[in-house]
Amino acid sequence: MATHECVQLVPIFQELAAPQLDTIESIVRHHHYQAGETVFSADDALDQLMIVSAGQVKVYQLAANGREQLLYLLQSGDIDGEAALFENQRRSSFGEALVPTDVCSIQREDFQGLMRQYPSISINVLNVFGKRLTQLERQTTSTATESVEARLANYLTETAASLNTDTFKLPLKKKDLATFLGTTPETISRKLTRFEQQGLITQKAGKTIQINDADQLLLAE
């Protein structure tokens, strides 16, 4: 009966065979969250690794002045809780389900045991971390050095490229997109209007955007 549910689809366990997946499945806990529900909070004890098996979770931090910064958008198969690997760490970020979401969790000691037993897991987790580091490095550089217009243009072309189409629906509300790009919903509205006036994009119904000239868009300063 156990179809390994979330465990099966997580890349970090990909080298493992069925009986080992059974073992893991038996130490995993399952959770379900409604859209808008809190999956975890800053200051929670960091004693578990989380695996998103279905749905979408936004991970964000709060700055001292109360402003929100969206860091990651976890999709099915993504993991979080990296610092779960140290002792005595606390979370510094919040997780919130954006749609109905299924999550599995593994206790820290259990996961550390798995890593010692199956070294391929550690190496897979290192890969995940490395990619996340690379992404964050780029995000830091671009928010610190480029204009909002350039960041938005980049976001649009990258999203289009990753979806392999030039017409797509924005996967986030403008408020969330704003906290991701380090700006405000008002500014995003204005910039999109500006891009449209320049003929670079076309805004269609329901957050749908068509990119008309990706090359020119990327020249936005």
Next chain:
Amino acid sequence: MATHECVQLVPIFQELAAPQLDTIESIVRHHHYQAGETVFSADDALDQLMIVSAGQVKVYQLAANGREQLLYLLQSGDIDGEAALFENQRRSSFGEALVPTDVCSIQREDFQGLMRQYPSISINVLNVFGKRLTQLERQTTSTATESVEARLANYLTETAASLNTDTFKLPLKKKDLATFLGTTPETISRKLTRFEQQGLITQKAGKTIQINDADQLLLAE
């Protein structure tokens, strides 16, 4: 004769005994750089892990508009080249020695072999990555949501706290500090002058700063 040089002082090898360190030492290459020299460049093949055994290396990226973003300041014992763990990745950042610096490097295949043979290494590397991720998350949040004044105030108090003193010399030129905080040298000069006028700090000779009121400083908006 071999005193394990750099290998000995690197936390990621801390659980290993002397004969194992000898093995590692034998597969390591040693390099020396003068102040100002390039340690690595973006677009270099990412086929090795680097270990700083002495000196200081600044790691930075270039944005599309040519502006520089300082990401890390590697000290003795720090490692870099995380993405060395994937295949077919290229560097996205530059490394430059700020003072005369010794670096050891290990080829990717060699290091992956070590990780498989000694799982404690993987877990130590995971710790390093986790801390770096946490640091970058904070940096992203603060550059995206807080004012330059608040970021500078934070930097000063954190530096003082980590050095356990309220009088210290800035470890970076204003130009580098500016690229770290996502601003310009001119703005840093002005903000420091302002802090001094408010009595929060005192600027002394040779980049030395004394913090007079850390609590008040942190309230800077």
Next chain:
DNA sequence: TTAAAAAATTGACCGCCGTCAAGAAACTAA
């Protein structure tokens, strides 16, 4: 010690974009 180069400071200017507010549009749920 002195000259040259690099770094830092200060002033003037101004544009980007954040804030506040009001109205329109788009969802959501009976």
Next chain:
DNA sequence: TTAGTTTCTTGACGGCGGTCAATTTTTTAA
């Protein structure tokens, strides 16, 4: 559908901080 709520848009305004330029200070090197 209709009412209510949330989200989005648009306008007006102003301040933070980036840029350019000139001067001073510090560092480097001869």
